Amino acid sequence: MTNSLPEMAEIWQQTLNWQPTVQQQSQFQRLYEFILEGNRQLNLTRITDPQEFCEKHLWDSLRGIAPQGKFISSFQDSASVIDIGTGAGFPGIPVTITAPNCTITLMDSTRKKITFIETILNSLALTNAKTLVARAEEIGQQPQHRQAYDIALIRAVGTASVCAEYALPLLKRGGLAIIYRGNWTQDETTALKNAANQLGGIIESIEKFTTPLSQSIRHCVYLRKVATTPIQFPRATGVPTQKPL
Known part of the structure; x- marks a missing residue:
């Protein structure tokens, strides 16, 4: 094949x-096949080459939850995780496959994408994930979602x-937001510090790393929630x- x-x-x-x-590994493979198939109708990703898919979608998704090359311990426990704007299901679906004890909510504002993701979850028998069609600004004000998660991926x-x-x-409070980025600048750090401060968060760390196959530079920013968000x-x-704040 x-x-x-x-x-x-x-x-x-x-x-x-x-x-x-x-x-x-077989779930990763089937996820890849679903994405290739779904791409025909939904324009999910430009990344379709198997090597590139492995690196830029699978590895990159999991590198975010493994600062300094070790999985965050709460992914072994039963953490409650939300993937905000999951799109084609990244980083949320690879994380769902890797962390069966966690409950992962895959959220996107596009109903078509969520319907597609539901097909994948059913086919891969991923019972630890649920889906949500919503906008972050709306659910952030809803009692069942506000202050409800241990980890947010974005x-x-x-x-x-x-x-x-x-x-x-x-x-x-005490939860962690993981922001996936390509490039990162000092100006962004300054702007983010200011925003996080108003939202009850602090920058815990910013990790710069290179991807293993193409040696591209990527960053992950870890924000810790230390106070209640106004x-x-x-x-x-x-x-x-x-x-923007």
Whole structure:
């Protein structure tokens, strides 16, 4: 079969101190096939080459939850996780496959994408994930979601300050927001510090790393929620992007 994902066992082991089981590898493969199929209708991703998919979607998704090359311990426990703006299911679905004890909510505002993701979850028998069609600004003000999650994942959604405004209201005190980025600048750190401060968060760390196959530079920003987010955040739909904190 031409579209087989590379095994990458050594790379997983060296970079994350982990490697997928046979079942997880087969779930990754089937996820890849679903994405290739779904791409015909939904335009989910430009990344379709098996090596690139492995690196930029699977490895990158899991690198975010493994700062300094070790999985965050709460992913072994029964953490409650939300993937904000999951799109085609990244980083949420690879995390769901890897962390069977966690409950993962895959959220997106596009109903078509969520319907597609539900097909994948059913086919891969991923019972630890649920889906939600919503906008972050709305659920951030809803009692069943506000301060309800241990970890928020957010990749390829707006500027870092906007990501912080989406994620921090959803986290319990002590929770962690993980913001996936490509490039990162000192100016972004300054802007994010200011935003996080208003939202009850602090920058715990910013990790710069290179991807294992193409040696591209990526960053992950870890925000810890240390205080309750003031009630006016998140602001109404569209406002965080138009007027970032």
